Amino acid sequence: MDVCLGLLGCGTVGSGVIELTRRRREKIFELTGLRPKITKVLVRNLQKPRQVALADERLTADPEDILGDADIRVVIETIGGIEPARTLILRALAAGKHVVTANKDLIAAHGPEILEAAERHGVDVWYEAAVGGAIPLIRPLKECLTANEITDIKGIINGTTNYILSKMTATGAGFAEALAEAQALGYAEADPSSDVDGLDAARKLAILASIAFHAKVRLEDIRVTGIRHITAADVAYADELGMVIKLLAVGADRDGLLSLRVGPALVPKDHPLAHVNGSYNALLMRGDAAGDLMFFGRGAGSMPTASAVVGDVIEVLRNLKLGVTGQAALLCRPDKRVLPDGFDPVRYYMRLSVDDRPGVLARIAAAFGDAEVSMESVLQKRAYEGRAEIVILTHEVPYGQVERVAAALRSLAAVHEVHCVMPVEPAADGGVT
Amino acid sequence: MDVCLGLLGCGTVGSGVIELTRRRREKIFELTGLRPKITKVLVRNLQKPRQVALADERLTADPEDILGDADIRVVIETIGGIEPARTLILRALAAGKHVVTANKDLIAAHGPEILEAAERHGVDVWYEAAVGGAIPLIRPLKECLTANEITDIKGIINGTTNYILSKMTATGAGFAEALAEAQALGYAEADPSSDVDGLDAARKLAILASIAFHAKVRLEDIRVTGIRHITAADVAYADELGMVIKLLAVGADRDGLLSLRVGPALVPKDHPLAHVNGSYNALLMRGDAAGDLMFFGRGAGSMPTASAVVGDVIEVLRNLKLGVTGQAALLCRPDKRVLPDGFDPVRYYMRLSVDDRPGVLARIAAAFGDAEVSMESVLQKRAYEGRAEIVILTHEVPYGQVERVAAALRSLAAVHEVHCVMPVEPAADGGVT
Known part of the structure; x- marks a missing residue:
């Protein structure tokens, strides 16, 4: 049968969904007893050339052709962004249609509204493709790992910044150069802000943390730092310290108190996340029963994203056949609180430029002493034109104290700039070396 | 409600299941509307001290107390081995009870019989814990990744051999010494055959390959080599070549022709599987849409295994509440064939001991030439008492040809022994370096 x-959008992801749905039509019939057929595709411009040859699929510029078509049981949304995606999805749900979406912006900002609408209308919303591309993350967290309390999630979930930082590490390029190359290759957009300023990773972290920690995590709960200020010098110092710089999304749940951050961090070279390069994504999770888990794979791209979207469509078809809605209830514990500075103590990396004259290091050391932050190592480097560059690695220290010492340093006359303050990932546990 | x-068995895994079910009782109620309660536990010896304090759970030595109890809707089997587990599970299914099992031996040997019995009686069998401990592997393959044709699975799925090989690599110990230590620590059994001879990994590969490739893979379809013959010398040569030795389980599907092997292999140090040490497991998968994925985590242990078992129990409870059976149909394509020697061409490592006199290397090279196998590198080493050790790395070559050259070498008078022939894993793709 x-x-x-109905498909909303026919760009990179939408084209992949059309292609993969065709390729797997008979397999899906074997699996579910139902044969999926994309009959209508909503586009803005009917004349634009398409990346995929359209056969059964009829293009339309009128959403009503899909939302008002009673034969269409499932709507796949690949437009991205908040509007018109939000309104179209809410209308599809109200019309009793199941929805599969790859839209991280929308789920991060309006997830609760969308999920409540789905529940009210007795249909499902699936969004595996919203985070981690092809990597199954959301369903394993929602279904396979439910016997755990998840205490930590930590990962590389933005391909653009990972490409840029991998490039800087491999070639010694600066940020601007690596960004320009990423743009030329189509890995970064003309306006790269949402990626390089960490917002895209923060949206994905909000989605993952909400599921993992049974909380309603909002974007503003997350401390976000981008990578624009990372220089070739930071990458080189990291290398000297046996580390690489990665944009990490980190969430922790300590007995109901959550801390959430996105930002560049130093990762030891023998840590599993250090080896996740280019457009790959990876997520480490820690469960109280399962221990440490890592999932790794392609975080973007037409077919990897389609793999997740069509996987969700198959789940919808299974449930249609069984006559149930399959949406596993998301637990939400209203008593979970976000501590803005509640990060576990770790070591921090700092790079300063200072006057190159006697006594400066003593004043810096005094500022650390006053803030009760002890230094593990100090590198003094590259004196030029009366300036020296100082790279400090602290001992383990709570986040608030590092902020205090950075403020104190900024107030010293001999300190010209505190360029960069980054957490240092602890070494991975014994199993991974 | x-x-x-009912729980069958109360050893390491069973105790973990009791503990975790208790710890998560209220969370499971929130998730499913049902509150799980283990009321009866089948043990052989009622008097034996238990690793877990028993409260609600009543011990019994009579299976009828569980199988004949109409209140018990779900049976969890943690006895292991074929009998009596097989008979007890078949009787539980016949009595209309859902079954969750961690039993890889049973599923590998009798999976089709058990799954057919479940279908006939309208109940489910779940067995996530049978492979990879805490790592969700079976459900992601059966559910999340179904939009893919999986072409390759490759992983480290036996913790005992991985512990032994990691130890040999880290300390230079020989096999016997590392095994003795694994036994002393409880990582290896008194009779370690099933682990060190590769059978345990082969059983798990049979389970995974059956799901991934939609085939009925039997143990005898898999070419199995253990690690008893791996010496400290092999580990040291591998290190010189920039590699580590791992016991890999490898399956490939090339347009319906399957090749399946378990055995030690050389893995480049920058390959993600090279970093999976100790009791950790990892599985790489390649899908035609998703590309490369890797899942990593604890492959054994009381709580990690319980994480998978209780995760399955939660799924059963969700389905009980919905009034459906949730077992996603396993596709099985009867036209898939196993090619015993159908492995993709790779490089091979060989270690020989030979007479230490002029002309021997020429004869060896001639044997390679006759078999049309070209050598990438030759190390001649450690001459003592008239013997030399030769380590050869071939270029990429199909498996059959390597076997022919090894047979030809064994027939040479100057060759005393061909100690070890191991495939060399290709470098991982660009994303992971």
């Missing part, structure tokens, strides 16, 4: 699907 | 569960 055929099931009609 | 309470749901009664």
Whole structure:
């Protein structure tokens, strides 16, 4: 039996979904007893050339052709962004259609609204493709790992910044140069802000942390730092210290108190996340029963994203056949609180430029002493034109104290700039060396 | 509402299941609307001291107390081995009870019989814990990744051999010494054959390959080599070549022709599997849409295994509440064939001991030439008492040809022994370096 699907959007992801749905039509029939058929595709411009040859699929510029078509049981949204995606999805749900979406912006900002609408109308919303591309993350967290309390999630979930930082590490390029190359290759957008300023990773972290920690995590709960200020010098110092710089998304749940951050961090070279390069994504999770887990794979791209979208469509079809909604309830514990500075103590990396004259290091050391932050190592480097560059690695210290010492340093006359303050990831546990 | 569960076996895994079910009782109620309660536990010896304090759970030595108890809706099997587990599970299914099992031996040998019995009686069998301990592997393959044709699975799925090989690599110990230490620490059994001869990994590969490739893979379809013959010398040569030795389980599907092997292999140090040490497991998968994925985590242990078992129990409870059976149908394509020697061409490592006199290397090279196998590198080493050790790395070559050259070498008078022939893993793709 055929099931009609409507597709919203026909860009990179939408084209992959059309292609993969065709390729797997008979397999999906074997698995579910239903044969998916994308009958209508909403586009803005009917004349624009398409990346995929359209056969059964009829293009339309009128959402009503899909939302008002009673034969269409499932709507797949690949437009991205908040509007018109939000309104279209809410209308599809109200019309009793199941929804599969790859839209991280929307789920991060309006997830609760969308999920409540789905529940009210007795249909499902699936969004595996919103985080981690092809990597199954959301369903394992929501289904396979439910016997755990998840205490930590930590990962590389933005391909653009990972490409840029991998490039800087491999070639010694600066940020601007690596960004320009990423843009030329299509890995970064013309306006790269949402990626390089950490917002995209923060949206994905909000989605993952909400599921993992049974909380309603909002974007503003997350402390976000981007990578624009990372220089070739930071990458080189990290290398000297046996580390690489990665943009990490980190969430922790300590007995109901959450801390959430996105930002560049130093990762020891023997840590599993140090080896996740280019457009790959990876997520480490720690469960109280399972221990440490890592999932790794392609975080973006037409077919990897389609793999997740069509996987969700298959789940919808299974449930249609069984006559149930399959959405596993998301637990939400209202008593979970976000501590803005509640990060576990770790070591921090700092790079300063200072006057190159006697006594400066003593004043810096005094500022650390006053803030009760002890230094593990100090590198003094590259004196030029009366300036020296100082790279400090602290001992383990709570986040608030590092902020205090950075403020104190900024107030010293001999300190010209505190360029960069980054946490240092602890070494991975014994199993991974 | 309470749901009664019966537990078969109360060893390491069973104790973990009791502990974790208790710890998560209220969370499971929030998730499913049902409160799990293990009411009866089958043990052989009622008097034996237990690793867990028993409260609600009543011990019994009579299986009928569980199988004949109409209140018990779900049976959890943690006895292991074929009998009596097989008979007890078949009787539980016939009595209309859902079954969750961690039993890889049973599923590998009798999976089809058990799954058919479950289908006939309208109940489910779940067995996530049978492979990879805490790592969700079976459900992601059966559910999340179904939009893919999986072409490759490759991993480290036996903790005992991984512990032994990690130890040999870290300390230079020989096999016997590392095994003795694994036994002393409880990582290896008194009779370690099933682990060190590769059978345990082969059983798990049979389970994974059956799911991934939609085939009925039997143990005898897999070419199995253990690690008893790996010496400290092999580990040291591998290190010189920039590699580590790992016991890999490898399956490939090339347009319906399957090749399946378990055995030690040389893995480049920058390959993600090279960093999976100790009791950790990892599985790489390649899907035609998703590309490369890796899942990593604890492969054994009381709580990690319980994490998978109780995760399955939660799924059963969700389905009980919905009034459906949730077992996603396993596709099985009867036209898939196993090619015993159908492995993709790779490089091979060989270690020989030979007479230490002029002309020997020429004869060896001639044997390679006759078999049309070209050598990438030759190390001649450690001459003593008229013997030399030769380590050869071949270029990429199909498996059959390597076997032919090894047979030809064994027939040479100057060759005393061909100690070890191991495939060399290709470098990982660009994303992971």
